[in-house]
Amino acid sequence: MRSSLAKRMTAEFVGTAFLLAAVVGSGIMGERLSGGNVAVALLANTIATGAALVALILAFGHISGAHLNPAVTLADAWQGGVGWSEVPPYLIAQVAGAFLGVAVAHLMFGEPVFAASHHARSGIAQAFSEFVATAGLLCVIWGCARHRSSAVAFAVGAYITAAYWFTASTSFANPAVTLARSATDTFAGIRPADAPAFVAAQLLGAFAATCLFRWLSPPVAQSRCRE
């Protein structure tokens, strides 16, 4: 039985809040403890993010699908998953939750509630990285359509764990994450001015991967992994 829209919005809101708390909080902790070794800080950030995704998708997947990501919601709506009328509520819940998560991380670590990031992430290679990162993410999500729903949790957690390291942008791969990370002037931040190119590249990547899997894997099967 499908949950009500209010419950699904709440799940997306709370889940995305925890995701951003994990991304931003572990970035702060990693940077503070690693004594200037960026590789160790990113390793901590990576392990925390990948593990959080596994836990959150297992916990919220049966309620809302645990998209936690506007690019996933848009692709899902295009393929007949969530209805188009539900897309705006999903996106609002995700973006609001993402900003709440940043604020929660800041409060836990004694930072100002919000602060514009000065972390420059610009240029064509960064945008291309986000295209690749999000295309890969959507390939993994669509590709797991025939597995049990828990496989999606492990696959997405594992994929992002890898993509933090193999993309030059550390794989934001999520427009809500990108917007919210522009509001933290810590390890995980991105300058507000650099965010639009990231979001555009992410949407293009999601579109490309979804096109590919429309052909590779029949749509009937695709709808099953959204449970």
Add this chain to the structure above:
Amino acid sequence: MRSSLAKRMTAEFVGTAFLLAAVVGSGIMGERLSGGNVAVALLANTIATGAALVALILAFGHISGAHLNPAVTLADAWQGGVGWSEVPPYLIAQVAGAFLGVAVAHLMFGEPVFAASHHARSGIAQAFSEFVATAGLLCVIWGCARHRSSAVAFAVGAYITAAYWFTASTSFANPAVTLARSATDTFAGIRPADAPAFVAAQLLGAFAATCLFRWLSPPVAQSRCRE
């Protein structure tokens, strides 16, 4: 078939003992070997704790539910899992097991059996961190109610792996763990004076998350993951 209360208490006792041995022992080993790099020490501590939770919940889950945590037991009793009359035995077993685990870790590493910690963890940000950490833990546990019981093991292990890094308090998220860690003057310790605020914040977090999931997910399904 449900195990007898004596068996379930024993499972909680032994499981919590191993959990604390893992938390405290890996903290000592990590600190000794990492040559002052706190990030590397915490990484070892994190990986050991997360992995231990996966193993222990898989091993003891079918006997007692593998709560290993008074906050989980209280929330479970509230939701109609274990009976209220079984809560005191569960809590006693968990706290006694936690102290045994600390003693075992100390004996393995040549430390005094017990020692009051001097590790200050005070202030509103630390307490807020424990509220967030425990709320997230309970969200994950209730959210996995519809999965196979082994999913809870992976979800909890993954969640704590993340929360060690994304909360400013390194996510104790467990009153029995908090009390016992006040008895170790090593990496994982907490000053006895700081423990009550941690416990209070943990109980509040567990309460908040359980309220949320009473509404998000029907109670019938919730009782199934406690097997």
Add this chain to the structure above:
Amino acid sequence: MRSSLAKRMTAEFVGTAFLLAAVVGSGIMGERLSGGNVAVALLANTIATGAALVALILAFGHISGAHLNPAVTLADAWQGGVGWSEVPPYLIAQVAGAFLGVAVAHLMFGEPVFAASHHARSGIAQAFSEFVATAGLLCVIWGCARHRSSAVAFAVGAYITAAYWFTASTSFANPAVTLARSATDTFAGIRPADAPAFVAAQLLGAFAATCLFRWLSPPVAQSRCRE
């Protein structure tokens, strides 16, 4: 229902491209951030590669078997999996995808599209390492024949995570990977002159392990894990 050859080739092509992007990209990122600590760089490279394999095999396994590896495809054809006539298309897709993945990684990190590696990996101990690495990989793949297909993903990801560290060659264990890594002059590279011995040792290792499992595990069961 089996996917068409075109779809399976596409899956092998895209999957191997992401695998190489993960191997080469995370090597570049790891080396750039680790400040000369090769162990930390290899740790990042290891975690990214193992996690990518889990995600990619979960995502592409149901389409093409997610071989992503000519040695696996040849062993599978020998044991009656893919038809021999399909082997050349599989191998072409894998090798072409591997080179695309290297190019993608280079573009993301601002490196030239291709560059011959100067990383010497020669000598009998290196070749022996590749024999051991690939024999172990095929043992794991054939040994998982009776499990659900998702077990193969976790087993292969875990095996390569281990083999990066326990073989002196860091376990290429894949002829397509070896050829493509000769075209990157970064952390993960191998001198073109050293590649043939690696490939020969890999094929021998795959042959040895397949011989062993023809006897250890009945062929009927073996065909089931290729789904």
Add this chain to the structure above:
Amino acid sequence: MRSSLAKRMTAEFVGTAFLLAAVVGSGIMGERLSGGNVAVALLANTIATGAALVALILAFGHISGAHLNPAVTLADAWQGGVGWSEVPPYLIAQVAGAFLGVAVAHLMFGEPVFAASHHARSGIAQAFSEFVATAGLLCVIWGCARHRSSAVAFAVGAYITAAYWFTASTSFANPAVTLARSATDTFAGIRPADAPAFVAAQLLGAFAATCLFRWLSPPVAQSRCRE
């Protein structure tokens, strides 16, 4: 259908050889690359060992039970798993495989085939650590008796990952591993003179945990996880 004894011995032989190659090889690689940071070396050693166990138990479990450990075989025979007449062949295969694995690791890394270790691991705290380590391992194995067989692989891999850090002895927890590691004068070695106390403590730990689970979990269920 149960495999023949010859096949099961071969599985134990090959599996234990790969396990030791993983333990010893990753120890050498970790020590060589970590520039004197023992925590980083042990982290690499830990991740490689835990991941190897997951892969090997998934691959060989359906053939021989993937004990790879005389303490497990003895406990299993006591509980009515393998027959007592099969214990000597199992133990011979495990010990011979363990020494082969050490030799393979040495050949890959250009070390002498065998060399007596000078790594002192003596004293009561070390022996107590092995008691705790092996008792925990057997708790995890018996505790997973009611799960699918693949859960044992993840639980054992996770447990050893944790125990490498939370025991002062880095958790050998396996008599065949202990004997074979006395023949390597590298990171993972143990002085031959220290091995007997380790083995005795391991057998005591396995005995204690098996006694506990004879009572905690009914024997009928226990026999099921040995598939």
